[in-house]
Structures are given as C-alpha cells and as structure tokens.
Amino acid sequence: MSGLAVWAAPLLVAVLLAGGVYAAAVIDLATGRSVAGTGLGPSALLQPFRRAALTVVQRPSATERPDVVMWLLAPALYLGLAAAGLALVPLSPTFAIADVQAGIVVWGTIESLVIVAIFLHGWSANSLQPLLAAYRFLAVGVSYLLLSMFVLIAAAIPAESLATGQIVVSQHGLWNVVRQPLGLPLFLIVALGSATWGPLNVADGTDLAGGTTAEVSGMPLLMWRAARLAMLTSFAATVFLGGWQGPWLPGPLWVAVKTLLVLVVLAAAGHRFARVPTERFVTICWVVLLPLSFVDLAVAGVGAL
C-alpha cells in the first residue's frame, strides 16, 4: 500500500527504531536529572552512547541450565515487537510502513506478545528473581491488556475502521484526546506497562535485583533495554493526538514532535511515581480503571450515534 521497496521497509524501521530509542534514552536521562536537581548539561546527549558501550563490553553471563533458546529469543522478540509497532504508525497522509487493515488488533497482538516475551525472559534464566519478576508481571500484564483493548476500540469507533491511517484521518476536526478524554491517560498506563516503566516496573524492578535482567549482561542486556525504550515510543500520538495532522510542519515532523511529548510525559511518570505493588495495581485496574475504560467506550459509542 505504501509502494515501498521490500528492502527499504526494514531499513526505515531500523532507522526509526534507533532514533526512537536514542530519543527515549536522552529524555529519560534529562528528566531524571531535572527531577534529581542535578545539572542538565549537554553530556546528556552522549550519555546513552556511553552506557551502551559500557554494556556491550560486558561479558554475557550464563546461569545453570537455562532455556537457551528462549533466553536468547526473548530480547530479540521484544525488540522485533517494538519495531513492528513502529511500522504501524502512519507518518503522513499517504505513507505508513505497514498500514494493515486491522492495525488496532495488530497493536493488541503486539502488546500481548510483549507480555509473553517478558515472561519468557524471566522464566528461561532458571533463577529465582527473574522468575518472581516474570510471574508478577503476568498479573500486571493481563490487567492492563484489557484496558488497552477497550480504549483502542473506542478510538476506532469514530473512524469506522480498524486501520491506523483511518483513525488518524478521523481526528481531522477534533483529536481523540478531546472527545474521549479518558482514553489517553488509560493508554499511557498501558504504555508504561508494555515497557515495564516507572510505576509499573515490576518485571525489571530494583527490588528484585533487576528482575528479569538480574542474570543478563552484555549484548542481550543492551537489546533488552533498547526494546524497553522503544516500546515507550508507542501508539499514543497516532491514536489520540492526531498523528501527522498539524499546521505548517510536514506530517512526519508532527509525528515526531507528538511522540517526543508523550515520551516526556512517560519519562516524568517514571521518575516521579514509585513502583506500585502488584496486588494494589491489579485491584485498582480491575475495580477502577476497567470500569473507566467501559465509560470511555460508552462515550465513544454515544458520540458515534
């Protein structure tokens, strides 16, 4: 549909992925420094490269009798899913790397496979802390996954289509963040969960010595961290903030600006809020947030009548 050559699509996705990961890392660093009160110098721009170099030269560690296939597969799967999510984003009125007909459902599949990837990463290490982290992330994951389903369906109702391009087009006069106000906060919670970030960092939390990354080092660790950052640059700009729409600037630039805005919000949430205990989040999600997502869906349905 986009007329892109077969070899160009993976290249473009890789470029977008690298850009997204770098931007997320810099914003996270800058937000952390501003929250901590230390200076915001230009060294923040180079720090991600330094950290990456430091991680790459570490020796990959091994545990006793891990499930080697899944242990190596999990970071690759996570990164691949983040890349697939980026491929769904429409960059301009006529161009998306992969504008499939059922884009919203593909995004839902990506989110659920992320849960599988994180679980496998923790289970396959054959070690205690990663296993605990993986199991408690399962509880959190299944909970926020339901939120995302209803919120995305609500966004698809005015578009009368499941394709992401159509959803952006349907926001022509009024962005979804205005006519479905509950959608964006709930979806940001989902984004935090998909990246196990901030208050929902139950899979890689420091209270479990790094959780699923407790036994990982070297190149696989770099891939895992990059994938987590890439998942932050998620769908919110497309579905709720109007995607490529905006005056003066070209479409792709608006997508980048809105994604950066979402990244700033998510990074701030990561540094400002403490980790929510699993039981508390599951209770809040099923008792408060899920009914709110029903309300959001009802608002969207009534608005479409």
Add this chain to the structure above:
Amino acid sequence: MTLTTVLVVAAALVGLGLWGALAQQSIVMLLMGIELMINGVLLAAGGLWALAAGGDPKGQLLVVVAMAVMAVEMAIGFAIVVAVYRARQVDLTDGLDSMAG
C-alpha cells in the same frame, strides 16, 4: 494451499487434539487437547470460508463463534479445575469418577 491440503492439516490437528485429550490424565492437559481440537476446527472453517464459500461472511461468523466457544471452554474448565481441587484435592481425570458432592 488448496482446500484439500488445508483440510488435511485441520484433520491432523483435530486428531492430535483428540489423542491428547483422551490420553492425558491431568485435567489441564485435557483442556489443552480440546483447545487443539478447536484449533483444527477453526482452520477448517477458515479454509472452507476462503476457498469454498467465496468469502461468504457467515463463514467468518462461524470462526468468530468458535473462538468464543474456545474462550468459554477454557474459562469454565479452569474454574472447575480450581473448584474440584479445593473440594477433593484431585487434579487427575481418574479421580473424578464420582459425581456426589
């Protein structure tokens, strides 16, 4: 990818699922066998819809209903497993030989 080959693969999945469902002693593995059988049915229905029914939307409806059946079966199946375990501490099908209680 002709209709014949799709249906043969679906029959293989149903046969595998039936073998698993009849042979396994654990109730949870029995549920997995049933899931595999419904998997085969979904494939057969999808194949017939795309290759023999010419895209009649009722074929898609059949697939959607089969998916709903799958969800229902798994949910109630696991709830029953939990309830039976709490009442009798059994999780094998051989232990479920009495309906009293």
Add this chain to the structure above:
Amino acid sequence: MSGAQPSLVVHGAFWVFALVAVVSGWRVFRTDSMVRATFLLLASFLNVGAILLLLGGAYLGIALLFMMTVEMTVMAVFMVAFMMNPAGLNPMSMVHQPRVAAVAGWAVFAGGAAVAVWGRFPRRPLDPAADVIGALGTELMGRSMLIFETAGVALVATMIGSVVLSSRRSRFGDEAGDIGSLPPMLDSAAGTYPPGVVSEPAGAGHHGSHGDHS
C-alpha cells in the same frame, strides 16, 4: 492476497506454518516441562493464525493470534499451578488408555483426511479485493445479530460462573475454599494446622453432605 492463483512463496509459507503447527501440537503432549508445553501450544495457534492470514482472513488471523496469546499466558499460570512437573526436571508420562487414544486420534485423522481428499466441495475462492472486515462487521451487526447477542450472553454467564466456582468464599461457606487450597501438612506428627491459621467453617469435615445447597 495475491490474485487467483497463490504464488510459490505463499505455498511455501503455508507448508512451513502447517508443519510447525502440527509438530508443535504433537510436542505439547510429549514435553516434560509445563511452561514449554503451554508455549508449544501457543506456537501451534500462532501458525494457524498465520495460515488464516495467508488465506485472506485479515481480521480472523489477527484476532486468533491476539486471543490465543492471552489465553496461553493465562494457561501458563494454571499449568504450573496444577501440574506435577512444572520445571520439567524429571521425565514423566501421565497417560492412561494410550492405545485407545492413539487409535481414536488416527481414526479421526483418517476420516477427516478422507473427507478432505475425496469429498466434493465447491471451489469458489475469495475475491482478493473484497472488504472482509467490513463484511464481517455488517454480518455481525445485521443479519446475525441474534447469534452475536447469544454469544455475548454466554460469555457473561461464563464470567459469572467462573467467578462463582473459583471464589474463595466457595459454595460451602466462608473460607471453605481455603481448606482445600492449603497443601497437606508434611510433618505427620503435627497432625493439623495450628489454631488461627485456618478458621473452622461450617461444613469443613463433610464433603458429601450439603442438604442446604441444592
């Protein structure tokens, strides 16, 4: 997806997906580790979803992938909770009536394959330009609304039923669910649980008598 006659790539992809689906379905019942069994079943489902996508079911394939991923994630938790060999450390074989099951499985496969090979089906391929998602939506909301609503009611009944069956305040009174959930005491000299661990519900000792619950 690609015109009247599927290309060689599509044929090849179909055979790869079909082979992986069948082999991983077989391995589900042969592997020792429970988590691996669950994810092998997921692999089988993902490949069937991929075949549905190849056939042209744009929504059906993706919806199957989505639903099965979440189902298998939940199933992984139950497998580890209820199976005896969750880590796959010991080889185990938990089968009964193996020959009956094998004969039944082969018989069903033979019958199904015979119908597939010798049955006479109409050959009307899907129109590649058709809007299958729109057609499904119109069908669900239009002529088949009754089926859709019945499925909805069945799902609500399932939700209520599964919550009732598995709630901690089980059918036998408050906290009776706890009695069965607790593991047996390993030290036989201790006998029973110390007082205060589990409160004594009304029908704890009687598994067979519930005249008041009919």
